Amino acid sequence: xxxxxxxxxxxxxxxxQEVILRCVPISxxxxxxxxxxxxxxxxxxxxxFYNNEISEKSEIFDDQFSVExxxxxxxxxxxxxxxxxxxxxxxxxxxxxxxxxxxxxxxGAGSRxxxx
Amino acid sequence: QKEVxxxxxxxxxxxxxxVSLNCTYSNSAFQYFMWYRQYSRKGPELLMYTxxxxxxxxxxxxAQVDKSSKYISLFIRDSQPSDxxxxxxxxxxxxxARQLTFGSGTQLTVLP
Numbered sequence: 001x002x003x004x005x006x007x008x009x010x011x012x013x014x015x016x017q018e019v020i021l022r023c024v025p026i027s028x029x030x031x032x033x034x035x036x037x038x039x040x041x042x043x044x045x046x047x048x049f050y051n052n053e054i055s056e057k058s059e060i061f062d063d064q065f066s067v068e069x070x071x072x073x074x075x076x077x078x079x080x081x082x083x084x085x086x087x088x089x090x091x092x093x094x095x096x097x098x099x100x101x102x103x104x105x106x107x108g109a110g111s112r113x114x115x116x
Numbered sequence: 117q118k119e120v121x122x123x124x125x126x127x128x129x130x131x132x133x134x135v136s137l138n139c140t141y142s143n144s145a146f147q148y149f150m151w152y153r154q155y156s157r158k159g160p161e162l163l164m165y166t167x168x169x170x171x172x173x174x175x176x177x178x179a180q181v182d183k184s185s186k187y188i189s190l191f192i193r194d195s196q197p198s199d200x201x202x203x204x205x206x207x208x209x210x211x212x213a214r215q216l217t218f219g220s221g222t223q224l225t226v227l228p
Contacts, residue, residue: 042218042219043204043216045215045217048214055214056214058215091159091160104162105162107160108159109158109159110158
């Protein structure tokens with residue numbers, strides 16, 4: 001069964017450092033997403049990406065965050081200067097094309113980010 | 117009032133029991149309703165997807181949506197120990213259909 005692959009599974013970083021989280025979405029999917037889940041809290045939407053640009057973003061997704069699809073398979077989330085409160089599980093997800101009508105997001109297993 | 121409210125549990129039931137999981141919401145713009153299952157250290161996995169009001173059945177799982185009451189439910193029949201997981205409701209609005217708003221999740225344990 002197709003799956004969304006995320007790396008690394010766990011990253012520990014110092015406050016102020018830059019972090020890049022990587023994702024390989026399902027190959028025929030056209031929409032890509034990042035969600036995050038702070039320990040003990042809800043899964044929260046960060047950003048959606050389609051046709052090489054951001055289609056929606058939440059208030060959480062401020063200037064320290066950026067997303068990129070550097071090639072035909074990878075989708076990355078960059079956090080420029082990490083803060084303690086960025087510690088969370090970050091989930092990548094992907095879904096089918098515009099006209100499918102379905103909001104069937106397939107999530108990866110997540111990348112746990114710990115900021116010290 | 118929180119946009120989506122879900123009883124966090126934990127909920128513990130014996131094997132074979134019928135499980136009822138529920139969410140309420142406040143945003144009347146929500147049109148798409150989903151239930152995800154999340155095992156420990158894994159990402160959410162879609163269980164059920166419904167559009168607008170009504171019922172949908174898939175094997176042992178039944179999803180119900182009552183938009184007039186802003187209330188959604190997931191029923192699990194003949195629950196199994198393998199159903200032990202956290203169940204997340206999620207919903208989205210037309211025009212922003214791919215931006216999901218999640219509930220806090222209900223932790224379910226099915227005891228053998």
